[in-house]
Amino acid sequence: MPADPKPHAVVLEARSLVKRFGAVTAVDGISVEIRAGEVTAILGPSGSGKSTLLRCLNFLEVPDSGEVIFQGQRVRARDRDLDALRSRVGMVFQQFNLFPHLRVWENVALGPRVILGLPAAAARERALGFLARVGLSDKADSHPLQLSGGQQQRAAIARALAMEPVALLFDEPTSALDPELTGEVLSVMRALAAEGMTMAVVTHEVAFARAVSHQVVFMDAGRVVLRGTPAEVIDSPANERAARFFSRPGA
């Protein structure tokens, strides 16, 4: 884990977020800070509210109460604020969600062309550049459904990167992949982390979180029960629930 003594600016912050689905409180008053240049791993058992928390950060779920602060500005749940936030903060989904009617490079070029207003040729150029970074140059002209899951996810990462975001949100990016394909996606994410990309990652890959994250947030039942460095949270958790979670075989 790269050590860095100087404190990082907070890019994205949640303050006392609450999100309920009917009688279930999925996110129960959570505050987190996503700091620049850091990887924040959000871990916890299934149903603990990790994904909901992440989705609240860019308002794919609108929080019932609490605040989201992006670069010092409070984000309000209205289209103008959200489009601005989302074009600066990329998101990668568990199910990839590539656009099947567009070729791979068109998926990546869409945002730069439509949102950033790049000319078609420049957007294509940029798309091919980012596809090269995730090792998919040879698949640029394919259609998404012709790719393997791992390739689709790498294309989805390129799509998010092409907007040149200040931060990336990953929502269980490898949970739909078999172990072999998981590896290729994680290695792309490792490279991003090494370049200093600001990332918030909801994941079940404990080894990955231990290796690359600066901050680990452990959630259970909609609350943060433990947070700190990977050493503090994963290796010697001072919490019974977290200890049980990380002591299971394979973790």
Next chain:
Amino acid sequence: MIGPDGRLNSGNAGRLSRAPWWLLVLALGGTVFAWRAATSELYGDILMRILSGLGVTLAVTAVAFPLAIGLGLATALGLVSPSPVRRNLATLYVQVARGVPILVQIFIVAFVLVPLGVEALKWGSGGTGFLATLRPSDVPMGARVVAALVCAYGAFEAETVRGGLTSLSRGQAEAARALGLTQRQALRHVLLPQTFRRILPTLGNDLISLLKDSSLVSVLGVRDVTQEARLYASATFRYTESLTLLALLYLALTLLLALGVKGLEHRYRRHAS
């Protein structure tokens, strides 16, 4: 129906059993009539007369269909709108247009709404200018029929588009919005292109229906193929020949359309989700 392997229509994989025999039967029948039309003066006469209305039939269909899709698209966006006003207006239109027979809609548009509209325009013009001299008879029957067909088919297309739109996985809309696309951009670049690929077979069906329903223009005396056949038959009492040829002409047109739609579907199917 459903075979032991869970497939519809399984087994019978032989080439002979898969051949389109129905098409052969039709082609044979068509050839017989084409032969008659080519050799018999009467059939040739009827055919030429009917074909003189072909332009009107095709024009009514070609104008009404894109307009109906446009109206249907706008209505579909209303149906899925979060605004209760838009949603209810769209639902009201769909329910009314779908619940009144097309023939009745044609009469209402032609003889009630158009005269009313003309009066309203005259009143609105304040008695001066071009609009003040407008009379209901200035609106051609063909235009009234197209308006009525657009109104009727707009409701069908609205339901079709809404169905297609809601059948897309939520992940598509999420990914589009999470990328920073506005609602309009997400529709234009991500959701609608996929919707149209998905509803293509239904749109093809609707186009064929519309072509057939364009025959209703004959009730207003518009001289499409049906009207020409009726006029010829009533003047000569050659009902059997006229109506058979008329039916075969429609059949030829709808089969051509069906083939065209199949081709389009095939082109888009490969990469559809």
